[in-house]
Amino acid sequence: MGREEQLHINVPSLFRCPISLDVMRSPVSLCTGVTYDRSSIQRWLESGHQTCPATNQPLPSTDFVPNLTLHRLIHLWTQSSSSARLRDSLAPPPAARSSPSEILALTERIATGTARESCCGALKKAAEFASYREENRRFLAGSDGFVAAVVRVLTRGGEGSSESEIEVLELAVRVLESILTENGVKERLNKLLLRSDRGNCLSPMVSLLRSGRLASKIGAVRILDSIAVDNESKRSIAETEGVLAESIRLLVADTDESLRDVVLPLLIKLAVARSMKARLVQLGLVPILSGFISDQDSTGPTVERALRLTQMVSTVAEGRQAVSEDASLAGSLVGRLMKASRAATEDAVAVLWSVCCVCGDARVKERVARSGGMTKVLLVMQSEEDAGVKKMCSDLMKALRSGCETVDSGMVSYETRTTHIRHR
Structure with a gap:
């Protein structure tokens, strides 16, 4: 044995x-x-x-x-x-037992080292030190110049795609991810990666999304999510060449749930501007979300995030058109009514309202009606307390009853907790 x-x-x-x-x-x-x-x-x-995680119970x-x-x-x-x-x-390994002075020396090696072997060795020791205990992570996060030194290694890697360059990037992301929750780290990363003199320095993250190992992809997405703190930073991240495209590709190319659990929240954060929503639709996000919503094996968090993103992109004309053109999505949305959380049910209602009432798409109305939509919408309307959602349900009932009759969507608006949609 x-x-x-x-x-x-x-x-x-x-x-x-x-x-x-x-x-x-x-x-x-x-x-x-x-x-x-x-x-x-x-x-x-x-x-x-x-x-x-152990019981799958919702956490109040x-x-x-x-x-x-x-x-x-x-x-x-x-x-x-x-x-x-x-x-x-x-x-702990020897590096985890390192003294503060030894770690400070490592910081100097990370900051000034140019040889790949030197950087890799120093980053590995820093990662071991951080992984051992919380006190070590706090020490690294508070060490003067440590975060900046690791970011310097990260940005020196640029858009490198060779195996050795990717290894350095992965180690840098591993170290940064380990201290991400410590005080002040996210703010420093936001400044160093998005507001530096060199401008946007996110190309190494895109390289990892494209060529890194699973853990590095997750780490890169978590770092991007952590620095998306306001509309300016969200726009800067979303407009970085490759971020949206590679994120969507990961949803298709990699079925690992842990990766999906970080990519979908990132896209929700970035889908704030109209241009970004239109770009996500152009990159083919709606059919992917439709697959998550219709898949009975999808976990609750995946379905709820997919519904949230679908609702967000349905606030622009390109998104409503993509939803209308997906033959199975309307029926899947009806199927999720009353079977998800209240917020997710409201998102599903909002999407149906957008395509049936704002667009007045007869094809979608027919699909909703065939899926038992009138009964489901009526049940939601009877149980819902939010006046805006009740109004959407009422509009939907009228639209479904009238068949091809189009609701005067120019006079209708609604407001959920986070979104205000008006007919465009």
Whole structure:
């Protein structure tokens, strides 16, 4: 029996994080009562999830509290003589035990190093140091010039696509992602990547979206999401050559759910300007979203984000046309009514209202009617409290009853919590 098998058998399941399956270093509990390692559950929540990973229960609150009892039990267990070999296996690598002065020296090497080997070695040590414990990550984030040094390596890589260049970019993103949630890091990255003297410095991110490994793609998307803090930065990111195209390509080319869980929220953030919505439609986003909405195997978060994005692009003429031309989307939207969250149901109603009432598309009305749309819309109208959504449902009922009769959409408007649509 190998050493890894022995460790797997001997580790009490209670001590393993349900997400990473590793022994928890900082156990914290959600409101559902399930305990996770802090770093794992932070990643889960920051990627946009609103459910407990172990139970799939919706979370009324995403706050968590340290599980001090379990932390103490794990500490006692790892200190026991019967767990000596496991304790050895959990010991941090040399780089994780580095002193602050050694890390500061690493920062200098990262900032001034030009040789690939030197940069890779320094970045690997920084990544090991950051991965060991929260205190290390806070130290790196607060170290003068550290973030700027890593960004300098990242931007030096430019649009490199060779294997060695991609490796350097991946290591830089790995280090930045590890400290992304620390105080002030997102703000510094926003300034360094979007507001530097060199202008927009996001081409390395595009290279990773195109050629990086899965973990690097996820890291690159998370960094882009973190620096999209206002309309100016969102527009700058969206207008960067390749960001939107590569993001959409990932939704088609890679079926990994963890990647989808970060790409869809990023696109929701970036789809604020009319031009960006039209661009997303041009790049073929609507058929992809239609596939997520109609797929019964799609998870709740994926469906809700797909409905949100569909609603957002349906506020422009190009989006409404794409929705109308998708033969299956109207029926899928009807099928999701009352079967998703309240917000997702409102998004589905808004899309149907856009194509049936604003556009008055007879083909879509027929598809909605054939799918039992009148009954579903009536149920939503009866259960809905929001006056704007009730008005949309009422308009939909009239449009569906009248067959090909077109609603005077120029006189109708609605406002949901986040969107105001007017006939264009």
